[in-house]
Amino acid sequence: MYRTDPVPAGAVTVAVAVTINPSESQADLVRSMEAPPTKARQEEHDPWHVAKLKDEGTKWRDLDTKGKILRALGYVLKPLLLLGLIYLFICSLDFLSSAFRLLGGRAAGETLSNSELLRNPVAGLMIGVLATVLVQSSSTSTSIVVTMVGAGILQVKPAIPIIMGANIGTSVTNTIVSLAHSGDRDEFRRAFAGATVHDMFNWLCVIVLLPLEVISSYLFQLTAAIINSYNIQTNEDAKQEILKVITKPFTDLVIKIDKKVITKIAQGLPANETGSLLKEGDYLFANTGLSESQLGVVILILSLIILCVCLVLIVKLLHSILRGRVAYWTKKVINAEFPGRAAFLSGYLAIAAGAGMTFIVQSSSIFTSALTPLVAVGVLHIERCYPLTLGANIGTTATAILASLTQDGQDLKNSLQLALCHFFFNITGILLWYPIPSLVESCKPSMSKWFPHPPIVLAKWLGNKTAKYRWFAMVYLFLMFFILPALVFGLSFAGWEVLVGVGVPILALFVIICVINVMQAQFPRFLPVKLRTWNFLPAPFHSLKPYDIVCVKVLEPCGKFCKCCRQVTCHFYHLR
Incomplete structure (x- = not known):
């Protein structure tokens, strides 16, 4: 029985017409109205997968003769311009590396020369991170360490954690590029996640494999067995420069850095024998009268300007080129999968491709930084970027191997052993974190949520955070690559007791928080009611929103006087 209440005066009535099929039950109707969105609709609103790069241009058949000529010229000139911008982008990374060498190269060399401190594996790890961040090149830092081992200044065992740290430090470049x-x-969400998936993989590998190496020395024992089983010969011509052949003519017109000076400092030579970081010659910044640090600041600013301008133009060109059918086929080829249960092999092919490309360009930083814009615009999925990054980790070990082959006799064996430690560290990390989730994802997709790729999960979490609070990206950058390594390095000076006494409780608390977070998301019923959320804690302990408000207030005064800062404040820190 239904009751009809009178409609109040002035109320707005809305008539809803619903056509009901007599053969359709009321339950069927309710289910159809509450049906979840289709997969296509979910993908359309998924920020991690750009369903279709829009083609808003005029169709070819609607163009006049002039328009068709301009369009045809665009098809030819845009790829050429893109190649030119990529060339400048790579050169800007070289300038960035030179700037950091001028600013921190001597400090990195002096740090690496402290052999007593390097006996602490945690200190060695952080030295590897800081040294690589300072010289902006894992190839340089690992080559220095390999040379030190070859010269007998450093033993293989204490050098292994430094190599692990170099793996972490090299990922700072693509994180900077994502900004x-x-x-x-x-775009920022995808770019930052695509960049930090490299960070997360490297940190996870170190967290597991560094303690394992300290306890068992498995890398040392494995590589020693390999070295002793072969009659290895030296090769003085092992150093190969492939990409440098293209970029060096231009970069040498601007700045020339003597990398051997950092190696000499690391070997403990006095200052009067190491010489200047700047090479003699005729180039733009020769004989400027500026100190190394002052010149480093100038080149740092110049390189960042070139890098940012190139990235902005590259992204705009990619948006312009990758539209319509071109975008469709590009995405389809890059993210292609093998059919059926062989789909998991696609990732291994990507790993091989990443290793090959990194070997060609002789720099994992350049290769992974080039992937970041592709992830940002949605052409490359983060799920495909991940194995390419793993391949880059393998490819970059070739530099250390080539550097080791220039040594002689026993020096060759020691330096090559360390280079192989770098190689097998990355191989072990891939075997640890990649095969099982990849196999489950292809064979049992329904189980994939229980066996995800941890680096991708963490990278997407960071991407979501930075998309909401963009200042968090800078906090992450400084915290993970400068503050945390510096703090741990500082504690290492006080000895093992202090490091363990401070570090273990913090690490235990971190693990407990992570476990509770996972249980809150997956198994809340097993937690006490109070622990099912973090709302019982003060807001600054479980939310970034209070800090976001502070950031807005800090930038507001500047925005009153500077139009640019006002736009930045509104654009970057506006609460939504």
């Missing part, structure tokens, strides 16, 4: 995409929220 150029902060103008668009979803």
Whole structure:
């Protein structure tokens, strides 16, 4: 029985017409109205997968003769311009590396020369991180360490943690590159996640494999067995420069850095024998009268300007080129999968491709930084970027191997052993974190949520955080690559007791928080009611929103006087 209440005066009535099929039950109707969105609709709103790069241009058949000529010229000139911008982008990374060498190269060399401190594996790890961040090249830092081992200054065992740290430090470059995409929220989300998936993999590998190496020395024993089983000969011509042949003519017109000076400092030579970091010659910044640090600041600013301009133009060109059918086929080829249960092999092919490309360019930083814009615009999925990054980790070990082959006799064996430690460290990390989730994902997709790729999960979490609070990207950058390594390195000076006494409780608390977070998301019923959320804690302990408000207030005074800062404040820190 139904009751009809009178409609109040002035109320707005809305008539809803619903056509009911007599053969359709009321339950069927309710289910159809509450049906979840289709997969296509979910993908359309998924910020991690750009369903379709829009083609808003005029169709070819609607163009006049002039328009068709201009369009044809665009098809030819845009790829050439893109190649030119990529060339400048790579050169800007070289300038960035030179700037950091001028600013921190001597400090990195002096740090690496402290052999007593390097006996602490945690200190060695952080030295590897800081040294690689300072010289902006894992190839340089690992080559220095390999040379030190070859010269007998450093033993193989204490050098292994430094190599592990170099793996972490090299990922700072593509993290910096991702900041150029902060103008668009979803692009920044994808770019930052695509960059930090490298960080997360390297940190996870170190967290597991460094204690394992300290306890068992498995890398040392494995590589020693390999070295002793072969009659290895030296090769003075092992150093190969492939990409440098293209970029060096231009970069040498601007700045020339003597990398051997850092190696000499690391070997403990006095200052009067090491010489200047600047080579003699005729180039733009020769004989400027500036100190190494002052010149480093100038080149740092110059390189960042070139890098940002190139990235902005590259992204705009990619948006312009990758539209319509071109975008469709590009995405389809790059993210292609083998059919059926062989789909998991696609990732291994990507790993091989990443290793090969990194070997060609002789720099994992350049290769992974080039992937970041592709992830940002949605052409490359983070799920495909991940194995390419793993391949880059393998490819970059070739530099250390080539550097080791220039040594002689027993020096060759020691330096090559360390280079192989770097190689097998990355291989072990891949075997640890990649095969099982990949196999489950292809064979049992329904189980994939229980066996995800941890680096991708963590990278997406960071991407979501930076999309919401964009200042968090800078906090992460300084915290993970400068503050945390420096703090741990500082504690190492006080000895093992202090490091363990401070570090173990913090690490235990971190693990407990992570476990509770996972249980809150997956198994809340097993937690006490109070622990099912973090709301019982003060807001600054479980939310970034209070800090976001502080950031807005800090930038507001500047925005009153500077139009640019006002736009930045509104654009980057506006609460939504």
